[in-house]
Amino acid sequence: MSLIQPPHRSGPSDAAVHIRRLRRSDRAEFLAHLLRLDGESRRMRFGSAVNDGFLTRYAQSTLGPGGMAKGLFIDRTLRGVAELREIDSPMPEAAFSLEPLWQGQGYGTRLFSSLVDGARNAALPHFKIQCLRDNVAMQRIARRHEAELQFAEGEVVAELRHPGGDFASLLREASEEHFARSLAAADRALYRIAAEAGVDLRLRRA
Ligand SMILES: CC(C)(COP(=O)(O)OP(=O)(O)OC[C@H]1O[C@@H](n2cnc3c(N)ncnc32)[C@H](O)[C@@H]1OP(=O)(O)O)[C@@H](O)C(=O)NCCC(=O)NCCS
Structure with missing residues (x-):
């Protein structure tokens, strides 16, 4: 198996894009991401129209x-999230959200591959995805990962089985996490140096 992720379409440089696991402390950013989803993306993600109040409650109960x-x-x-819920159940469920501006550029495929690595490394042999029938992109990603698709009224259920983690999947996930930690450490150092020089970078970013 290749250690290199499949190529994706052009967009920001690779150095500007990274994937890492989300923790409870990421909830505020997760909510900000969900609130940036437009009506159509919310419908595709949650299966029906949802308002900001729903998303606020959802974010509070997730990432635990x-x-x-x-x-x-x-x-x-944070522009995209891949979730695997109820990982203790016989069939955990995966869900994906990408902000509209970043859709159709291969990021969903990248997130999907990363979630599969995470599931494999956590010894979770399968999961399902439920999506609306008109969600062609989601179905294409699932098919590409050899999922079995079942079409029911209004929705599609994709079941994905994968082998246990191996050296390549462990290395890919460890590299992602290591890159993210290095980036965070570099950011902290930069903010400290800027603060010592009397410059507040947070104000500059806002
Ligand atoms: C569904 C979603 C995760 C897909 O991610 P994405 O980054 O937009 O998709 P990608 O660019 O990786 O494209 C994946 C495939 O779908 C195709 N595709 C992308 N957008 C498409 C569209 N609007 N119509 C048809 N096909 C499309 C791509 O050509 C690609 O096909 P390929 O693998 O055969 O080359 C993302 O669009 C999203 O979050 N949408 C809103 C929420 C949602 O639908 N969640 C899923 C339900 S849980």
């Missing part, structure tokens, strides 16, 4: 124990 989530950051901002 019993789940796994990966975040895709572009220029340090």
Whole structure:
């Protein structure tokens, strides 16, 4: 198996894009991401129209124990999330959200591959994805990962089985996490040096 992720379409440089696991402390950023989803993306993600109040409650109950989530950051901002819920159940469920501006550029495929690595490394042999029938992109990604698709009224259920983790999947996930930690450490150092020089970088970014 290749150690290199499949190529993706052009967009920001690779250095500006990274994926890492999300933790409870990421909830505020997760909510900000969900609130940036437009009506159509919310419908595709949650199966029906949902308002900001729903998303606020959802974010508060997510990223805890019993789940796994990966975040895709572009220029340090969370733009996409892959979630695996109820990982203790016989069939955990995966869900994906990408902000509209970043859809159709291969990021969903990258997130999907990263979630599969996470599931494999956590010894979770399968998961399912439920999506609306008109969600062609989601179905294409699932098919590409050899999922079995079942079409029911209004929705599609994709079941994905994968082998246990191996050296390549462990190395890919460890590299992602290591890159993210290095980036965070570099950011902290930069903010400290700037603060010592009397410059508040947070104000500059805002
Ligand atoms: C569904 C979603 C995760 C897909 O991610 P993405 O980054 O937009 O998709 P990608 O660019 O990786 O493209 C994946 C495939 O779908 C195709 N595709 C992308 N957008 C498409 C569209 N609007 N219509 C048809 N096909 C499309 C791509 O050509 C690609 O096909 P290929 O693998 O055969 O080359 C993302 O669009 C999203 O979050 N949408 C809103 C929420 C949602 O639908 N969640 C899923 C339900 S849980």
